[in-house]
Amino acid sequence: MTELLGKAELVAFLATADAERARAFFEGTLGLRVVEDTPFALVLDGGGATVRVQKVERVTPPSGTALGWSVPDVAAVARALGDRGVRCLRYETMEQDDLGIWTSPAGARVAWFEDPDGNVLSVTETP
16 A cells, blocks of 8 residues: 555646636647646646646745656756747746756756746756
8 A cells, every 4th residue: 555646647736817828838838738628727748747727717826846847958948948938037045057057966957937827847857
């Protein structure tokens, strides 16, 4: 019983107050495949995990990172995001390079950005 959910499919949840804008961002900008668009949620394929973007009246984004991807080249992704009009976030308490990438003490390289509703998303390259 130790692997109660260890082999279950992961479903991630975000929220949007503007489903059309969210769909344009996740599908058009980030390249996620739309699985279903219902009156209640935009369902996306997030690289094998399901991402349900719930349609709500008002969004209060969490204070930290809501969703992230592991990528082989974070600098290439940060540049591609910039080319698509997405700016990486900058944090005063972190030393980040020109692209907005922070290198952790363990060597992971991370960049953060927001979706149209203010949910913080990230891309991480591990050593």
